[in-house]
Amino acid sequence: MDNTPIIKTTALNYYFNKQQKTLDDINLQVEKGSIYGFLGPNGAGKTTTLRLLLGLLKKQHGSIEIFGKEFDDHRIKSLKKIGSLIEQPSLYGHLTAMENLKIYCKIYGARKERIDQVLQLVGLEGTGKKKAKQFSLGMKQRLSIAIALLHNPDLLILDEPTNGLDPNGIIETRELIRKLNRENGVTIIVSSHILAEVERMATHVGIIHKGKLLFQGTLPELQNLKNKQTFIQIDTSDNDAALKLLSAEYSAEDKNGYVVLPFKEKRVTASINRKLVEQNIDVYLLQPQQNDLEQLFIDITSNNN
Amino acid sequence: MSFIISTQAELLKTKRTASFWLSVIGSAFIPTLLFIALFTNPDTAKNLAKDPWTKFFNMGWQILSVFFLPMYIILNSTLITQIEFKNNTWKQVFASPQSLANIFFSKFFTIHLMILFCFLLFNIFMILAAVIGNLINSKYTFLDRSIDWEMLLKLNFKTYISILGISAIQYWLSLRFKNFIAPVGIGLALVVVSIIALNYHWEHINKYPYSFPALTFDSIRKQSRYFIEIHEWNSVGYFLFFILLGFLDMKLRKEKG
Numbered sequence: 001m002d003n004t005p006i007i008k009t010t011a012l013n014y015y016f017n018k019q020q021k022t023l024d025d026i027n028l029q030v031e032k033g034s035i036y037g038f039l040g041p042n043g044a045g046k047t048t049t050l051r052l053l054l055g056l057l058k059k060q061h062g063s064i065e066i067f068g069k070e071f072d073d074h075r076i077k078s079l080k081k082i083g084s085l086i087e088q089p090s091l092y093g094h095l096t097a098m099e100n101l102k103i104y105c106k107i108y109g110a111r112k113e114r115i116d117q118v119l120q121l122v123g124l125e126g127t128g129k130k131k132a133k134q135f136s137l138g139m140k141q142r143l144s145i146a147i148a149l150l151h152n153p154d155l156l157i158l159d160e161p162t163n164g165l166d167p168n169g170i171i172e173t174r175e176l177i178r179k180l181n182r183e184n185g186v187t188i189i190v191s192s193h194i195l196a197e198v199e200r201m202a203t204h205v206g207i208i209h210k211g212k213l214l215f216q217g218t219l220p221e222l223q224n225l226k227n228k229q230t231f232i233q234i235d236t237s238d239n240d241a242a243l244k245l246l247s248a249e250y251s252a253e254d255k256n257g258y259v260v261l262p263f264k265e266k267r268v269t270a271s272i273n274r275k276l277v278e279q280n281i282d283v284y285l286l287q288p289q290q291n292d293l294e295q296l297f298i299d300i301t302s303n304n305n
Numbered sequence: 306m307s308f309i310i311s312t313q314a315e316l317l318k319t320k321r322t323a324s325f326w327l328s329v330i331g332s333a334f335i336p337t338l339l340f341i342a343l344f345t346n347p348d349t350a351k352n353l354a355k356d357p358w359t360k361f362f363n364m365g366w367q368i369l370s371v372f373f374l375p376m377y378i379i380l381n382s383t384l385i386t387q388i389e390f391k392n393n394t395w396k397q398v399f400a401s402p403q404s405l406a407n408i409f410f411s412k413f414f415t416i417h418l419m420i421l422f423c424f425l426l427f428n429i430f431m432i433l434a435a436v437i438g439n440l441i442n443s444k445y446t447f448l449d450r451s452i453d454w455e456m457l458l459k460l461n462f463k464t465y466i467s468i469l470g471i472s473a474i475q476y477w478l479s480l481r482f483k484n485f486i487a488p489v490g491i492g493l494a495l496v497v498v499s500i501i502a503l504n505y506h507w508e509h510i511n512k513y514p515y516s517f518p519a520l521t522f523d524s525i526r527k528q529s530r531y532f533i534e535i536h537e538w539n540s541v542g543y544f545l546f547f548i549l550l551g552f553l554d555m556k557l558r559k560e561k562g
Contacts, residue, residue: 054400058559079402086562090397092388094321106314107401147397 004068005029006155006187007036007053012062014048014211022048024211026062030189030204035181037202038191045211046191047087050159053189054084066155080108083148084157089140093133097124097143100132101150108151118146122176138169145176156180158190162197174201230263232272233289237282245279246272263288311403311411312418319415324384328423331377335365336430343438343445350444357445358435358452363526365431366460370518371500374464377423378471379492385416386479396562409552413476420472424461460525463537467521470514470543477551511536514543 007030014023023045030036040046051057053064055075064071066078091100101115119125122142127135132143141161148156158177162170178201180186192198198205205222207215215222235258236242242259246252250272252261263269269286276283319325339361342349353360389395398408432452439447471492478488499515510516511534520536555561 051396054396056396056399056561076402076404079400082400084397084400086396086400088393090392090394092318092392092394095318099317099320103314103317104397104401106310106317107403109310 004032005065006032006067007189008065008068009049009053010063010065012049012052012059012064014045014052014057014060022211023052026208026211026213027216028206028213029216030187032187033181033185034187034203035177035201036187036189036204036206037198038189038206038208039193039195039198040191040208041193044193044208046193046208047159049208050084050086050157050189050191053157054079054082054086056086080151081154082157083151083153083155084159085141085144085148085161086157086159089137089144091132091135091140091143091147094131096129096131097127097135097146100143101147104147104150110151114150114152118149121149122146123172137164138166141165141169141173145173149180152184154187156186156188156190158188160191160193162192170197177201231260231289232263232269233285233287234259234261234272234276234283235285236276237284241279242276242281245275245281258285260289307403308407308411308414311407312414315411315415316418318388319385319419322384322388324381324388324419327377327380327384328419329426331373332423332426333430335368335373336427336434338368339365339431340434340438343434344442353445357447357450359456361435361447362431362457362460365427366464366522369427370464370467370522371503372496374468374518375471375496375499375515376493378420378468379475379489379496381419381423382416382472382475383479383485383488383492385412385419386476387485390483394562399561405556406552409555413473413548416472416476420468421465424465428457428461456525460522463521463525463534464518466533466537467517467540470517470540470547473544473547473551474514477547477554480551480555512539514540 007028009026009028012023012026012028013021016022026045026049028049038046038049048057052059053066053071055071059072066074067081069078071078092103095103097119098115101118104110105112105115116125119127122145124139124142124146127139132140135143141164145158145161148158156177161177162173165173174197177188177190181188190198190202199219202219204218205215206213207222215225217225234242234246234252239254239257239259243252243254246259246261250261250268252259254260261272269288273283273286342364389398403411435445435447439445475488475492478491482488495515499513499519502510502513503516503519507513511520517536517540521534524531524534
């Protein structure tokens with residue numbers, strides 16, 4: 001098997017203006033056959049990165065390799081094998097679903113049968129003479145996905161494909177992404193600002209925040225990291241005694257005069273408290289603490305829209 | 306080959322658009338006015354007695370070349386580029402496997418196919434207006450005379466040359482501005498300047514592209530001895546300059562779509 005990553009960016013930087021760095025040293029690596037969840041809050045630089053990958057923004061610093069080749073030198077060849085959906089759907093509102101697909105069928109040189117196939121795949125086969133501008137947002141989104149799939153791409157670049165969809169639509173889109181990956185071996189990079197969503201479909205995750213790639217790895221690696229990154233900070237009337245009490249069972253340690261131990265789950269926090277109180281140690285403070293990455297997770301998870 | 310494919314895709318996009326209907330209705334407008342004039346204006350028959358076809362075509366092209374044709378070019382370029390802006394589809398176009406040159410020139414070529422379609426319809430409607438007018442009212446003599454096809458072809462060909470400059474300028478403007486108003490507003494203002502300049506017989510008028518169609522019509526009516534007039538060469542010059550400028554402008558833009 002060829003192990004070259006499908007997408008590899010090296011030291012990708014981007015400035016919209018001189019004061020503000022939109023992307024700071026982004027080194028993406030998307031493996032063949034993976035579903036890469038590109039996670040970050042709104043404004044983190046997800047769309048900027050994806051637009052750079054498609055050549056919609058002019059590269060400033062760094063390199064972008066797609067299918068193992070420098071993108072700028074092989075733009076058309078690479079784009080032939082990429083399907084994309086960036087931000088809001090791009091559809092010709094005055095044309096029907098079929099007519100929209102015909103345009104791209106021509107451009108990509110796809111077979112005519114593919115039009116019916118992709119319409120069926122996204123469940124838009126019965127829209128007939130209805131114009132795309134009369135479609136609901138969910139239908140528009142599905143037609144955009146159909147366009148992206150028309151030419152059987154090896155790589156799909158989807159920017160927030162579930163944005164604005166109803167819960168049902170979100171589930172359907174997620175299933176479709178998984179199915180394409182499983183059955184056709186399509187490599188997919190899909191951006192989202194919702195951690196839970198990425199966790200449900202991705203095999204690999206990249207987390208971007210304020211233009212920096214904070215984490216990149218497999219889903220289990222992410223889960224591992226998450227546990228390690230959270231800890232409980234405790235202050236009591238007798239910290240030495242508390243440390244002695246907790247060190248063996250919870251691997252507690254002393255840090256800046258506080259007792260600190262890794263956070264696992266909420267129930268454990270309660271039992272620690274009980275244990276301390278039972279030993280007549282007064283608890284002044286007992287709180288889970290997050291480092292930056294965890295704060296980011298909170299942002300991502302709480303910011304559900 | 307890939308250019309033809311890009312153009313075919315462009316043509317598919319124009320289906321049922323305002324640009325298509327503008328070409329059909331716009332080309333029928335003047336012939337309809339003249340058709341009505343055949344019956345309402347008592348002097349028309351007298352004016353058209355000698356050499357009716359040439360006179361009739363002259364009436365049509367005179368109205369066309371000063372105002373309607375430049376305005377049609379302006380609206381048509383903007384309407385075709387607006388298909389992408391309005392639908393937010395530039396990004397999908399630029400992310401598709403087409404060279405930038407194909408994207409740029411196939412759209413421009415489509416605009417010109419539309420212009421030629423409009424020219425063709427205009428000629429057909431003019432002839433139809435005269436023939437039907439004659440069938441209804443037999444005092445006209447269109448049916449007894451033949452059309453001076455050479456003159457008509459020359460009129461079409463030279464007028465087409467004369468709008469090349471405007472079309473390249475307007476194409477560049479329509480790509481430059483995301484909205485509909487700016488390129489059309491600028492174009493309209495430049496046409497108004499042209500009408501004023503024509504009225505005052507401005508000495509440098511043959512360097513002002515928005516007046517070129519009127520100058521071409523004038524030169525044919527006066528039976529100028531040059532086949533290609535100076536302003537028509539200028540039109541080709543403007544065309545080459547602005548089409549290159551427009552292409553470089555698109556190619557060098559940092560953000561596409």
